[in-house]
Amino acid sequence: xxxxxxxxxxxxxxxxxxxxxxxxxxxxxxxxxxxxxxxxxxxxxxxxxxxxxxxxxxxxxxxxxxxxxxxxxxxxxxxxxxxxxxxxxxxxxxxxxxxxxxxxxxxxxxxxxxxxxxxxxxxxxxxxxxxxxxxxxxxxxxxxxxxxxxxxxxxxxxxxxxxxxxxxxxxxxxxxxxxxxxxxxxxxxxxxxxxxxxxxxxxxxxxxxxxxxxxxxxxxxxxxxxxxxxxxxxxxxxxxxxxxxxxxxxxxxxxxxxxxxxxxxxxxxxxxxxxxxxxxxxxxxxxxxxxxxxxxxxxxxxxxxxxxxxxxxxxxxxxxxxxxxxxxxxxxxxxxxxxxxxxxxxxxxxxxxxxxxxxxxxxxxxxxxxxxxxxxxxxxxxxxxxxxxxxxxxxxxxxxxxxxxxxxxxxxxxxxxxxxxxxxxxxxxxxxxxxxxxxxxxxxxxxxxxxxxxxxxxxxxxxxxxxxxxxxxxxxxxxxxxxxxxxxxxxxxxxxxxxxxxxxxxxxxxxxx
Numbered sequence: 001x002x003x004x005x006x007x008x009x010x011x012x013x014x015x016x017x018x019x020x021x022x023x024x025x026x027x028x029x030x031x032x033x034x035x036x037x038x039x040x041x042x043x044x045x046x047x048x049x050x051x052x053x054x055x056x057x058x059x060x061x062x063x064x065x066x067x068x069x070x071x072x073x074x075x076x077x078x079x080x081x082x083x084x085x086x087x088x089x090x091x092x093x094x095x096x097x098x099x100x101x102x103x104x105x106x107x108x109x110x111x112x113x114x115x116x117x118x119x120x121x122x123x124x125x126x127x128x129x130x131x132x133x134x135x136x137x138x139x140x141x142x143x144x145x146x147x148x149x150x151x152x153x154x155x156x157x158x159x160x161x162x163x164x165x166x167x168x169x170x171x172x173x174x175x176x177x178x179x180x181x182x183x184x185x186x187x188x189x190x191x192x193x194x195x196x197x198x199x200x201x202x203x204x205x206x207x208x209x210x211x212x213x214x215x216x217x218x219x220x221x222x223x224x225x226x227x228x229x230x231x232x233x234x235x236x237x238x239x240x241x242x243x244x245x246x247x248x249x250x251x252x253x254x255x256x257x258x259x260x261x262x263x264x265x266x267x268x269x270x271x272x273x274x275x276x277x278x279x280x281x282x283x284x285x286x287x288x289x290x291x292x293x294x295x296x297x298x299x300x301x302x303x304x305x306x307x308x309x310x311x312x313x314x315x316x317x318x319x320x321x322x323x324x325x326x327x328x329x330x331x332x333x334x335x336x337x338x339x340x341x342x343x344x345x346x347x348x349x350x351x352x353x354x355x356x357x358x359x360x361x362x363x364x365x366x367x368x369x370x371x372x373x374x375x376x377x378x379x380x381x382x383x384x385x386x387x388x389x390x391x392x393x394x395x396x397x398x399x400x401x402x403x404x405x406x407x408x409x410x411x412x413x414x415x416x417x418x419x420x421x422x423x424x425x426x427x428x429x430x431x432x433x434x435x436x437x438x439x440x441x442x443x444x445x446x447x448x449x450x451x452x453x454x455x456x457x458x459x460x461x462x463x464x465x466x467x468x469x470x471x472x473x474x475x476x477x478x479x480x481x482x483x484x485x486x487x488x489x490x491x492x493x494x495x496x497x498x499x500x501x502x503x504x505x506x507x508x509x510x511x512x513x
Contacts, residue, residue: 018078018097018098018099019036019040019042019078019079019080019097019098019100020078020079020080020095020096020097020098021058021079021080021081021082021092021093021094021095021096021097021098022075022076022079022080022081022082022094022095023081023082023087023092023094024074024081024082024083025084026081026083026084027083027084027085028083028084028085029085029269030085030265030266030269031066031083031085031140031269032056032063032064032065032066032082032083032085032086032089032136033065033066033067033068033082033083033085033086034054034056034065034066034067034068034080034081034082034083034086034100035067035068035069035070035074035075035080035081035082035083036048036067036068036069036070036075036080036081037069037070037071037075037077037079038069038070038071039071039077040077040080042100043067043069046100046101046102048067048100049067049069050067050068050069051066051067051068051139052066052067053065053066053067053103053139054066054067054100054101054102054103055100055101055102055103055104056082056086056090056098056099056100057098057099057100057101058090058092058096058097058098058099059090059091059092059093059096061089061090061091062090063086063089063090063136064103064135064136064137065082065083065086066139066140080098080100089136103137106132106137106138106142107128108125108128108129108131108132109138109142111125111128111129112129112142112145112146112149113145115146115149115150115154116145116148116149118154120156120159121159121162122162123162123165123166126159126162126163126165126166127166127169127170129146129166130163130166130167130169130170130263131166131170131263133146133263133266133267134170134171134261134262134263134266135262136262136266138266140270143266143267143270144270144274146267147267147270147271147274147276147278147281148274148276150163150278150280150281151276151277151278152277152278153279154280155278155279155280155281157322157325157326159280160280160283160284160322160326161325161326161329161330163280163281163284164283164284164287164288164326164329164330165329165330167261167263167264167284167285167288168288168291168292168330170261170262170263171260171261171262171263171264171288171292172258172259172260172261172292173260173291173292173294174211174213174238174258174260174292174293174294175294176209176211176245176294177246178209179296180208180209180296180297180386180387181209181210181211181293181294181295181296181297182203182208182209182210182295182296182297182298182299182383182386182387183210183212183290183293183295183297183298183299184196184199184212184298184299184300184301184379184383185286185290185298185299185300185301186300186301186302186303187282187286187300187301187302187303187319187323188302188303188341189220189303190303190341190344190345190447191220191221191344191345191349191447191450191451191454192344192345192346192347192348192349192354192357192372192469193301193303193344193345193346193372193375194222194224194227194345194346194354194355194357194358194372195301195345195372195375195376195379196212196214196224196252197224197227197228197231197252197355197358197362197412198358198361198362198372198373198376198380198403198408199376199379199380199383200212200250200251200252200412200415201250201362201408201409201411201412201415202376202377202380202399202402202403202408202411203250203380203383203384204248204249204250204411204415205402205407205408205410205411206384206398206399206402207249208249208383208384208387209245209249209250210249210250210383211241211245211250211251211253211293211294212224212250212251212252212253213241213253213254213255213258213260213289213293214228214234214252214253214254214255215254215255215256216229216254216256216460217460218268218269218272219272220451220455220460221349221350221451221454221455221459221460221466221467222349222350222351222354222459222460222466223460224252225252225253225254225255226351226460226463227351227352227354227355227358228252228253228355229254229351229463230351230352230355230423230425230426230463230464231355231358231359231416231422231423231424231425232252232415232416232417232419232420232421232422232423233419233420233421234252234253234254234419235253235254235256235257236251236253236254236257236419236420237257238257238258240419241253243418244415244418244419247414247418248411248414248415248418250411250415251415251418251419252415252419253419255289260289260292260293261285261288261289261292264284264285264288264289267281267285268285279319279322283319283322283323283326284326286300286323287323287326287327287330287332287334288330290327290332291330291331291332295332296331296332296333297332297333297335297383297386297387298327298332298333298334298335299334299335299336299337299379299382299383299386300320300323300334300335300336300337301336301337301339301375301379302316302319302320302336302337302338302339303339303340303341304316304338304339304340304341305340305341305342305343305447313338316338317338319336320336320338323336324336333386335382335386337378337379337382339375339378341447342444342445342473343445343447343472343473344445344447344450344469345369345371345372345375346369346371346372347369347468347469347470348466348467348468348469349450349451349454349459349466349467349468349469350454350457350459350460350463350464350465350466350467350487351425351459351460351463351464351466352425352426352427352428352463352464352465352466353425353464353466353467353468353487354466355425356425357369357372358372359425361373361376361403362403362408362409362412363409364403364404364406364409371472373403376399377396377399377400377403378396380395380396380399380402381394381395381396381397381398381399381400382395382396383395384398384399425463425464426463426464427464427487428462428464428465428466428487428488428489429488429489429490430487430488430489430490430491430493430494431485431486431487431488431494432485432486432494432498433470433482433483433484433485433486434482434483434484434485434486434501435479435480435481435482435483436471436477436478436479436480436481436482436483436510437479437510438479438510438512439476439477439478439479439512440476440477440510440511440512441474441475441476441477441510441511442471442472442473442474442475442476442477442483442508442509442510443473443474443509443510443511444473444506444508444509445469445472445473445507445508445509446506446507446508449504449506449507450467450469450484450507450508452500452504453467453484453486453497453500453501453507454466454467454486454497456493456496456497456500457486457487457488457493457494457496457497458488458489458490458493458497462488462489462490462493464487464489465487465488465489465493466486466487467484467485467486467487468484468485468487469483469484470482470483470484470485471483471484471508477510483508484508486498486501
């Protein structure tokens with residue numbers, strides 16, 4: 001008897017054994033997630049349950065994703081959905097097929113478990129852990145376990161050095177045509193502290209190279225890239241950035257286009273959600289990115305205050321020594337400056353408002369924020385001194401001269417033009433001023449609460465939103481005098497921020513005298 005095969009029926013059989021992709025448009029930030037029906041035959045056959053880790057393969061690419069199970073008809077039978085992060089990693093296509101399997105066991109997780117119980121990890125252990133994290137093989141729970149194992153003082157100096165080197169070895173390094181390559185970093189952050197936009201044009205006008213690769217804000221009202229993005233494009237490709245640096249000596253761009261350290265991005269995302277204080281991991285994160293960006297000399301500002309990350313000089317001083325030690329082990333020359341972090345820098349908090357402060361300093365306008373100007377000059381002066389071209393102690397004088405002569409402003413315009421063109425920052429359509437309820441002296445400003453007001457007003461997503469501080473700590477005020485103004489792009493966001501400000505004590509403290 002002849003065996004006859006219906007080709008169309010065979011194709012239908014094949015379809016029943018594969019899942020087809022659907023783009024759901026769900027933003028999970030960097031976490032790869034796959035969505036499957038609760039009655040999916042693959043889940044039932046393979047024993048996959050919610051939060052299972054699944055090896056997802058499509059278009060000759062693969063990623064390990066976390067399973068989320070849906071049961072409300074979001075997906076049709078035979079369909080699987082992907083988060084935006086997983087979609088990008090797989091370069092997926094709507095309707096394309098996907099193959100699923102159990103991922104191979106992760107040997108490096110045994111090292112994480114050992115660290116949880118206090119074991120010392122060798123350099124090759126950190127290499128293996130960071131390699132697996134960077135490849136997306138760790139779930140958020142796995143990453144959280146690793147961070148918790150490293151938190152507090154559980155990493156010795158050797159382990160911090162090994163962790164830093166592991167992040168560097170598993171990243172993408174940028175090389176430059178000459179040396180030295182200068183950089184700066186603020187360790188811990190401070191509202192309004194956008195000194196980089198002033199330091200870069202001063203240092204490059206002096207003749208040094210300073211390609212500044214910065215991040216956008218995740219938990220703060222603005223990052224360097226957010227503020228610069230209100231003045232010029234920041235999402236440059238590597239080739240475009242090189243052209244700007246070759247011509248002007250520096251740039252201020254967003255780091256997302258370069259993906260210098262995938263593992264570090266995963267670690268930072270989970271660390272912030274956990275609100276863990278892991279000094280060793282933070283040191284490894286900061287210094288590895290500087291090395292990967294091609295930097296050779298770095299000035300690091302460490303603000304100190306009760307509401308800052310580092311609350312006393314005694315806590316900040318050992319950190320400065322640790323940064324110098326680890327930096328030296330990976331080829332960086334580090335100089336740390338411990339500064340006052342008791343109140344915001346400048347007047348604006350939020351991308352456009354901070355950009356206005358920066359422009360007023362660069363343009364040498366009357367009434368420009370003196371604290372922002374002074375911080376920038378100190379940092380720029382120290383960077384100039386690190387180049388070894390002038391004696392120590394003269395850097396600030398040179399930086400001041402470059403700023404006062406207008407050379408820094410012209411260099412900033414040139415950098416903006418190279419990145420796509422300069423533009424003035426926008427203004428918000430809605431604003432309301434908070435006034436003093438009595439006479440007295442502003443004795444304290446809570447950085448975290450003030451930053452929260454700016455975020456609730458819409459910053460940094462809404463570029464012109466945020467907060468403008470009118471009175472610094474130590475200044476006398478009278479009843480009815482403006483303390484700060486909240487700016488928002490919509491009335492609802494303004495009302496939301498005002499509600500928080502009106503029901504929160506201690507944003508600013510005013511004492512009668």
